[in-house]
Amino acid sequence: MRPRTICLAAAAVLATAATWALTPPAANAATAGCSVSYRVTGSWQGGFQGDIGITNLGDPLPAWSLGFTFPTSTQKVTQAWGGTATQTGAQVTITNAAWNGSLGTNATTSIGFIGSWSGSNPAPASFTVNGVTCTGGTTTPPTTPPPSTPPPVAGPAPALKVSGNKLVTPDGTVVKLYGVNRSGGEFACIQGNGFWNGPMDQSSIDAMRAWKVRAVRVPLNEECWLGTPDVPAAYGGAAYQNEVKAYVNLLVRNGITPIVEMHWNYGLYTGTSSGCSDVKATCQKPMPDAQYAPAFWTGVATAFKGNDAVILDLFNEPYPERATGDATSGWKCWRDGGTCPGIGYQVAGFQGLVDTVRATGATNVIMIGGLAYSNDLSQWLTYAPADPLHNLAAFAHIYNFNSCANTSCWDSQLAPVAARVPLTLTEIGENDCAHGFVDTLMDWADAHGVGYLGWTWNTWDCSTGPSLISDYDGTATAYGQGLKAHLARVSS
Known part of the structure; x- marks a missing residue:
């Protein structure tokens, strides 16, 4: 999801669901x-x-x-x-x-x-x-520790690999990814507003750890990483790369698995469901571009190869089927790239990007989403790229306003994927400042061995973000309280 304060979603993109309005109990209520x-x-x-x-x-x-x-x-x-x-x-x-x-x-x-x-x-x-x-x-519920008292760090985040449909550590321990997204790195730099949105320091990570967050997804901007002329010089190239590497390494030291992903990319697209008419990386495009994306992933994979605690998420929310006209052509564009109908730039398909990452020698787990803004995994298994290391995982994004937003769809589309490869819902949320929808979704995910990350650990208006917190000390919004309470039960 892109920050709605930055770029409003087109109505045609998403199917509207009923509005929820759940208010959580006050934390640490006496009775x-x-x-x-x-x-x-x-x-x-x-x-x-x-x-x-x-x-x-x-x-x-x-x-x-x-x-x-x-x-x-x-x-x-x-x-x-x-x-x-x-x-x-x-x-x-x-x-x-x-x-x-x-x-x-x-x-x-x-x-x-x-x-x-x-x-x-x-x-x-x-x-x-x-x-x-x-x-x-x-x-009388038990008193919980304040957000300023995180649990002790047991050690750095472990190296991960794919084993069947599980993510495991080198000793075979199964790991489910529970956590949050940390938005900012995808938009602040290209807008000339810095590297991030809000603090990215030890104190902010302590607040996450107090929620028992064990994975953080870090959205990035393709042009900022590469330092193209479209980016203010102070916030692009080596300066941006150093900020990203410092934050990712800080997460690892705190026992938190970083998921590094390309969120916004270069390429002119003004077709169906276009987020903007700008060729620059200022909104969500339907697919990665062949001009810059391979160089981006060569650079990111090189930066983190040898550290298999870092997961590489190739692209935020593909929607090539909106441009190509149907799901079949959309899935072919998704895998193969090249000249895709309706997309005015050359596309980097996910098979090519997997090959790009592996050419660097990086052995990190690679994550790939599906169509319809990563909400459709119906043909993911059919079109999944080949990975010589067999180290691919799937992800989906699920919001209350998506088309696949009920248990019957999750059973038919997500469960078959989760039975074959590791699946994580790397963005979950709802746009009503409540948590009834995500509560149901997390219960479903728990029953199917699927991890999840809430969107987003930023202090925006939760109805336009949606945002988990109202303060970077970890104060939960009404929506965020649902994820916080759930992580307290399931996260280690």
Whole structure:
């Protein structure tokens, strides 16, 4: 994803999903608890009306989000009042209205709704409010360490290689990549605003480690690395390269796996879903260019060869099918490059870029995404480049506004890839400052042995970023709280 404060996504690019609005519980709340009543107040063939009562038994809540799962896949909430309802599969989330968000201790509120069903209409078995299961009692959650107290560093990030569908260390330990993206290196330099966006120092990494972040994806700009005339001299070439190498090495020393990726590249593209009309590397292009991309990857691979703790991500979000006109021609362009219909510059295909990296002697794991802004992996296994080292991994980007944004699509498109090669969701997020969507996505990923990285560790408006933090000390946004809580459970 490119920063939306820099370049707004075209409406035609992405399928719009329903808006979520989940508000997390306050960190380290003294007590939490709730009770919920659910009743059907009217029923007819194929439809029903219901009422849900919520009582907050814990500390006062400034906002609330009710969650439950229908027992059957045919049950749907079609309309609600007293709250905003959204549904993915059988999972329902209802967030407060503007007038009833505040619930004091023992305060109650109610939600009315219309639903549909077929076959049977059983009541949900369990409910949560702000992620807390409603048992009719209260709990006192354990106190968590403040963000300024990261866990001790166990050692540098390990060298990684591909073994079947897993990433493993030299001793065979399986590693899943859990972490965040650190945006800035792809745009600040070419805009003349420095190398990065926000601090890239030890203190900022300590804040990440306090979240149990174990992987950081570092987006780069092709022209800044190469120091082309389009880049202010102070922020390009050797100066930029030294900044990148220093940050990547700092991550490794802190036990964090860096994923170095080419985000923005040179090439004029004004066709379908174009992000900009600029030939410069100032927006997302449909594919890497043959003019500069091989030189970029020769330089990056040379810089990090011999350090297999660093993963090389060849390109952020390909979308050649938007230019070529269909998926088949898009996948061929994706793999082979050359002259691709609808793209006005010569394309560097991923087979050629894999060959470029390996020609340097670099043995690092290489990651490659799919079509549709890395949201479509349907033919990834069919068109995957050949790697003489058999050290390729796949990645996908999943947002609530993508086309592949539900469990049925993940089961059909992602799961087969994850069964054959290591798969990481290197960008996940939602554009509503909530975390209901990513919670569901992370649960799916956990069940399939798939890692994930949230977009992004930057202090932007979470609805336009989206952004995980509101301060570089690690203060989570409402959206970021979902990833933070999940990493606390699954990351080592």
